[in-house]
Amino acid sequence: MSAVVPPPAPAVRAQAAERLAGLATPAGALGRLGDLGVWLSAAQGVCPPAPLDQVRLVIFAGDHGVARHGVSAYPPAITPAMVRTFVLGKAGVSALAAAHGVHVRVLDLGVDDDLDGVPADVTAHKVRRGSGAIHVEDALSADEAARAYDAGRTVAREEIAAGAQLLLSGDMGIGNTTPAAALVAAALGLPAAEVTGRGTGVDDAALAHKQALVQQALDRAGDRVADPLDALAALGSADLVATTGYLVQAAEGGVPVLLDGLMSVACALYAERIAPGAAAWFAAGHRSTEPAQALALEKLGLEPALDLGLRLGEGSGAVAAVPVLRSAVALLRDVALLADLMPPAPEQP
Numbered sequence: 001m002s003a004v005v006p007p008p009a010p011a012v013r014a015q016a017a018e019r020l021a022g023l024a025t026p027a028g029a030l031g032r033l034g035d036l037g038v039w040l041s042a043a044q045g046v047c048p049p050a051p052l053d054q055v056r057l058v059i060f061a062g063d064h065g066v067a068r069h070g071v072s073a074y075p076p077a078i079t080p081a082m083v084r085t086f087v088l089g090k091a092g093v094s095a096l097a098a099a100h101g102v103h104v105r106v107l108d109l110g111v112d113d114d115l116d117g118v119p120a121d122v123t124a125h126k127v128r129r130g131s132g133a134i135h136v137e138d139a140l141s142a143d144e145a146a147r148a149y150d151a152g153r154t155v156a157r158e159e160i161a162a163g164a165q166l167l168l169s170g171d172m173g174i175g176n177t178t179p180a181a182a183l184v185a186a187a188l189g190l191p192a193a194e195v196t197g198r199g200t201g202v203d204d205a206a207l208a209h210k211q212a213l214v215q216q217a218l219d220r221a222g223d224r225v226a227d228p229l230d231a232l233a234a235l236g237s238a239d240l241v242a243t244t245g246y247l248v249q250a251a252e253g254g255v256p257v258l259l260d261g262l263m264s265v266a267c268a269l270y271a272e273r274i275a276p277g278a279a280a281w282f283a284a285g286h287r288s289t290e291p292a293q294a295l296a297l298e299k300l301g302l303e304p305a306l307d308l309g310l311r312l313g314e315g316s317g318a319v320a321a322v323p324v325l326r327s328a329v330a331l332l333r334d335v336a337l338l339a340d341l342m343p344p345a346p347e348q349p
């Protein structure tokens, strides 16, 4: 357990809330754009907030033993192929990131492939080839989990040192909605039936099978899920543990985070369990179609900026929401104050 994370600057939050209330707009008219502007202002420690020029996404990639047991609509060979596609800048999230000026870094924590020919920095933090099949074995040993967690922290420190004003987390790994759903169920004390979704789009029969494997994983892990790091090692994966370390470090480093879909939000839930208060540094980019993501957002008290029926992952929903945050910044920076527009009140006789 880390120490409690202090919240974004309360005095600046109050100053930003006062500025929002004084803008030349009707009270409350900016809705959640107003709230997001106040949150960013507090997270930056300056009112009004600075423009978001340095937005950086890290995509954590890894394979999952359970993916070989009929839980995904696609084969595990897609994972290394997509890592290469991120490197080439040709994935779904690459197009969005290019459109919105977001820096993308992809990291292999546990892809079941050596990724020959891919730049060495992509595989520099690799923990193992494929994490364990969680319905029959732990995803990681305690030592592997500690290495993955530290890798995530290191990467967040590097991104912050590179000037990140806002960090995003993304995922790549066929089968990853299975461990992510199991992690959310374990954290919220829910049965598999309430958290399991269709991921890449499995049919009814595969959904029922996936749900049974999630429940088998939860039953296997038993009481060990009471400890968040034990739960991550039993039910997660190298990439999900690293994502959690990355989110904890961002919050501890005082850098706000825009979350993505199920994997990102499941890890945010664990970041908050490990480092209470971390979630105050997180905003939700979008609502994905996965039930576990909505449940985890609710637990974290986060309302997503977008709801587009998106179920891609890769950080795509977070990147798509970056213009919403930039809109929030522009409003708080550039709108006149109502008091400045009004003629001074006439002198009383």
Ligand SMILES: Cc1cc2ncn([C@H]3O[C@H](COP(=O)(O)O)[C@@H](O)[C@H]3O)c2cc1C
Residues within 6 Å of the ligand: 071, 072, 073, 074, 078, 082, 171, 172, 173, 174, 175, 176, 177, 178, 198, 199, 200, 201, 202, 312, 313, 314
């Ligand atoms: C071509 C392709 C690109 C992707 N990009 C993200 N995902 C997403 O889908 C996967 C999770 O869904 P499931 O648990 O059902 O396998 C992850 O790789 C996730 O990143 C993709 C999936 C595919 C097939």
Ligand SMILES: O=C(O)c1cccnc1
Residues within 6 Å of the ligand: 177, 198, 199, 200, 260, 261, 262, 263, 288, 289, 290, 293, 310, 311, 312, 313, 314
């Ligand atoms: O919630 C997500 O991000 C998601 C959903 C389905 C498949 N991949 C990712």
